Amino acid sequence: MKSGVPIFAVVGHPNEGKSSVLSTLAEDDSVRISPVPGETIECRDFPVIIDGKEIIRFIDTPGFQNPRNTLHWMQNYQGPETDMVQEFIRTHENDPAYRDDCELLKPLLGEAGIIFVVDGSRPLRNVDRAEMEILRMIGRPRMAIINNKEDDTAYLDQWQNEFRKHFNSIRIFNSNRATYGERIALLESLKSIDQDLQGALEVVISAFQQDWAARNQRTADTLVTMLTEIVAYQRSVACPDGTNEVVLREKLFGKYDRFVAREEQKTYQQIRSFYKHNIFNYDLPEHSILQEDLFSERTWQFLGLSRSQLVLAGALSGAAIGAGVDVAHAGLTFGVFSALGGVLGAAGTALKGRSFFSGVRLMGIKLDHHKLQIGPVKNIQLLYILLDRSLIFYSHIINWAHGRRDYAQSMSTAEKPGMKQGYTTDWDRAARQTCETFFKGLQGDDAVQRKESSEALKNLLIDCLDSISRDRA
Helix, strand or coil: CECCECEEEEEECCCCCHHHHHHHHHCCCCCCCCCCCCCCCCCEEEEEEECCEEEEEEEECCCCCCHHHHHHHHHCCCCCHHHHHHHHHHHHCCCHHHHHHHHHHHHHHCCCEEEEEEECCCCCCHHHHHHHHHHHHHCCCEEEEEECCCCCCCCHHHHHHHHCCCCCEEEECCCCCCCHHHHHHHHHHHHHHCHHHHHHHHHHHHHHHHHHHHHHHHHHHHHHHHHHHHHCCCEEEECCCCCCHHHHHHHHHHHHHHHHHHHHHHHHHHHHHHCCCCCCCCCCCCCCHHHCCCCCHHHHHHHHCCHHHCCCHHHHCCCCEECCEEECCCCEEECCEECCHHHHHHHHHHCCCHHHHCCCEECCEEECCCEEEECCCCCCHHHHHHHHHHHHHHHHHHCCCCCCCCHHHHCCCCCCCCCCCCHHHHCCHHHHHHHHHHHHHCCCCCHHHHHHHHHHHHHHHHHHHHHHHHHCC
16 A cells, blocks of 8 residues: 555456456546557556545556466576565566566555456456466455456356455456446455455545545536526517517527527536546437437427327427416416427417417417517426436436446436336425425525525435435446
8 A cells, every 4th residue: 555545456468358447446537448459558557536635546557468478487486475576577677578567567566456357258268377376476465356248157157266266355347337336346345355455445435435425416416506597597588569479489499498408418517527427428328318309299208298298299299398388268288388480380270279379378488469588487397307317317427337438338228118207207295395396486586495495406316316326336
């Protein structure tokens, strides 16, 4: 350990997933990952910093280059055991045939522990046994990680049986899909490889857990801010006689639609940064509901309303959906409605003519001969849909392993056509009351009520985010 900071060198054969494992453990997507063997030629440190303090350090190393000959030299070494690694490096550091072996052994001159990574989808080879024996002879605390895909288990028993001869601890770890909970479990296992590491690793685990809780709190804050901006949004424009109301409504609603899209994307970007996805863009699965426009029929049917509640569904087809048309003379309230001119004709015909629209509201748009006003939102269903979309995105992000690069294939929302899905669907009455109080608070001018209801919603979201973390652990 360096000044009480645990240090682990991640070692193994080239192209076995060392860099991928390290990237996921360190939550660092800057780690270079390549399918080409031998891309890592020098050791590189990856410290994990929390609140400005280094808590653990991982070292990316080259793959073994000449393990059989390295092992043969060590087995014939006659000097003091404590000098063996130093003497090997001194003897071979200028020999190109041993360049990578010397480089990967350098961190083991100090106090670094060893994390040995193998690809569990292939059979055990003699060269693997040579690498394991080298690490055993060095005598540093060590763990073996079988970087294994869920469906590649044919050789698992071979690896586990051999590892038991050489390592203090063994973990099966899929670096492409490892969740937060699985990373914590791996750190817990590292405690068992050496008693001297237990105290320091307990500090590391505690720091990780506290940091995760702080990230969830920042995420909840960000979501409440986004919801406040979108739900409380209000704009109005003059609408003198002779104005083409259809065009004006379309323009007004178009501005709102773009505003909502910007707010959602800004919030999602902040969530990405909270969970340290800073470099590579994450491409959502092609079929994800998050690929749909917020105001599309499919979004509202999937996350919000049933098909029977989607009024004039055939006319909506990709148009923006409003959140409330009160039909006073019919005694009905439609949960959704299109404010776009292209759809207005069909809607007007269904509702007995354009004269019907005088004095009613579309997404808070008041229609009269003097002014058009949009907002604040009048239907709480939009709040729930915004929440569901954000929570689905959060679930993707926290389970997007930093060591993975084929993003489009890495996530699935498990969405099924025709089924209403979303986290808020299962919320109890108390949770929905919290949302309703928040929603009503945004309709009024009581600053104290707004603050209290925002704080209550934030606490509800923190509990929800913690629950999602546990469920996916």
